[in-house]
Amino acid sequence: MSALPSPPDPAARTEPRWQRRKDARPAELLTAALEVFTERGFAGARLEDIAARAGVSKGTLYLYYANKEELFKATVREHVVPSLTAAEDLARTEGVSASQLLEWLLRGWFERLGDAKVSAIPKLIISEARNFPELARFYDTEVVSRFRKAHRMILERGVATGEFRALPIEEAMMIMAAPMMLMSMWRHSILPHLEQPSVINPARFLDTQIDMVLAALRPQPLPPIPGKKVNHP
Amino acid sequence: MSALPSPPDPAARTEPRWQRRKDARPAELLTAALEVFTERGFAGARLEDIAARAGVSKGTLYLYYANKEELFKATVREHVVPSLTAAEDLARTEGVSASQLLEWLLRGWFERLGDAKVSAIPKLIISEARNFPELARFYDTEVVSRFRKAHRMILERGVATGEFRALPIEEAMMIMAAPMMLMSMWRHSILPHLEQPSVINPARFLDTQIDMVLAALRPQPLPPIPGKKVNHP
Amino acid sequence: MSALPSPPDPAARTEPRWQRRKDARPAELLTAALEVFTERGFAGARLEDIAARAGVSKGTLYLYYANKEELFKATVREHVVPSLTAAEDLARTEGVSASQLLEWLLRGWFERLGDAKVSAIPKLIISEARNFPELARFYDTEVVSRFRKAHRMILERGVATGEFRALPIEEAMMIMAAPMMLMSMWRHSILPHLEQPSVINPARFLDTQIDMVLAALRPQPLPPIPGKKVNHP
């Protein structure tokens, strides 16, 4: 386990020893916290490292957050995209094909996950769900459910117009979302430690994902697997 | 999908102490360790808990593993499916359509991930990759690469026979694998803490996944996204 | 006996900040300090609480006292009745019986200890004597010794006039003083936390104390404990 990268070069700081910035502080602290929590997990993160990375002292953290747990919760809440109304609005857009809407939805989400900060959240939630169940529920309610709602509206519209074939919708949505989730977790875990760079190209990944999803949804001329007995209860 | 099986109640272990065979110990320890590491992460796991869950004393752990890190590595290595030659053999099977092989491959992997123990591994690797890069590489080499090799062979054969259309193969493989990975992580993190049970049905999930994958790979009568400019560098 | 007056609610302080005169500050600070030190002891008292109770900021305390120790010493010195010359004068009063003087002495002291602020001092001295020996000596010199001097003068006069019988005088003085000391400590410690109000009535307590003291001092018709061998070395 390697040492943390050293805090931002102190010599580069020209500000006075400390400064009153009660309003700017929280965001800085939470950004530093997100980094360290992402790297080490909740238990492995040291408050001292977070403080150092934010350029403040340990004690300062306690001026803003009562303890490590509160800091962690605030970190996640701060960086969870709280509003997905954009996606919901998109789902209601008229005059556009369902295929086009679905593509936009997936591209929009992919872009959001491209943001370095936000993209760390899914991994963090997955990793710490056992220790912070309320955060897991919060994420499920505030993000997953809302995304799925928009997603569902688009799929249902496509089925209604005949653009998409009918599929078990809840499962299909999870299947379509999975590549993006996995990609964001991959970026924050295994990818940085591979010796040879990945052959996966993000833009091509997204294009292929959209291509495959649309192909998979397209109404089939023939039953996909003739004579195949599919066993869902 | 049901809640995860709760950890074996230590009080419920009734075998007398002397009955435990020395050679069975390591497996018992590693099973307990996997549970606790999965629940709490590496840093959050307490050796005392692992020992208690295995029904031994703290000191006993040190008779088998030099320290916490070694225990963690052994835990992961023990539960990583060490050989995927079965999949590689599958890929070489003659006289079967590539579609059928692909279905078998995905079903085989899904079943493996259905095992409670093995299914915890991906989450653990993702969560601790930063702290244990060598494990990340180990997993990439021993599992991911070998699975991808079999997967690639099948896809290439399908393209050669005209069963599958050509797609950016590396990206496509990740897309096909993602739903299974996500499912296994979901089971070990968020799912157990949702108030209302998930609407996702595992068997239906797998069937839908296979259905969609095969549909997505099927050669298209028309260009999938006509007039669409795809931007991969 | 009622519960102690609660600390002045800071929210209830309505004077505008500018109205506070600089010269009134120290007294306000020391009053707040006495309350907090009495409740929590020296180590347990937080300067932040003292400042808040005085309605000022933490930094302001340092404009008046160099550090916590100085503040504590100033607090005690401020509230120790600095001069007991009144008692000494009393002791020299002519034309009054020693019994009367003794009653006045005890009533005077009891009244002084009835004052909420002063009455906290004995408890504080007792509690912190180990940490602030110089304060213990200061209190012994400035208060105890002077009180005892007046007390001794009165007793000796009563013995000389035949009003009082001879007793080991130093011990007798401590015995006479003890009830008042204990009462003041009781009020500031256990009493406020009892579930049912005490049956002790302060006025009756003082009257009984005076009654018993005078009776104990009255020359006895017979030796107090006939045939009793008293063992003082």
Next chain:
Amino acid sequence: MSALPSPPDPAARTEPRWQRRKDARPAELLTAALEVFTERGFAGARLEDIAARAGVSKGTLYLYYANKEELFKATVREHVVPSLTAAEDLARTEGVSASQLLEWLLRGWFERLGDAKVSAIPKLIISEARNFPELARFYDTEVVSRFRKAHRMILERGVATGEFRALPIEEAMMIMAAPMMLMSMWRHSILPHLEQPSVINPARFLDTQIDMVLAALRPQPLPPIPGKKVNHP
């Protein structure tokens, strides 16, 4: 504030680095704790000092007590004389004068307070009552109330037999108990820091106290303070 006396000379310890003494430990720890808590108060006591004085490491304290508060409570409870049935039995003794019983009661209590360990408790309770109200109630119930009950029985018997005069009984009991309480607090606070040794002699103190109490209780030939208006409500 001076440094703590150093822990028992390590060179004098011939035992191995550590030893299993799960049964002997608690008493040792609580003895050390009582000393340090008495000297410094709850907040001022450092667990490290307590551990050092008990000859163990900091961590060992946590094997026996969950935290500082629990250690403190256990310390007080351990050293509070839990049973005062002896006094209650005494009060029921037949064929002895009430005066004699009262003398025995006071001598018995004085002896108990003469024990170095127990004698520190009253000071501790008084000092920390605000921070540990439940301890204050515990002490009031388990010790004070029981002592007062025995005390009350003896006084009432003496009044019934005509040995004692009637006095406000609750107040009188507190007055009789006060010298002993004060003495024990004095010993643990101011006394050790006086430059010149006290003139108070403990044995003479006790004898004088008994003498005065009995004299004060003896039925008076004349009204104690003729023409005196006593103001109890």
Next chain:
DNA sequence: CATGAATGAGTTTTCATTCAT
């Protein structure tokens, strides 16, 4: 004068690790 954000030394608390039994 007064403020209160910031600091960091000092304490409490945790827990991986050791080792006499």
Next chain:
DNA sequence: CATGAATGAAAACTCATTCAT
């Protein structure tokens, strides 16, 4: 082999003190 009491380094947390505003 197994135990679990004991350890002590490391991390969380507190709060007296400072000082730019």
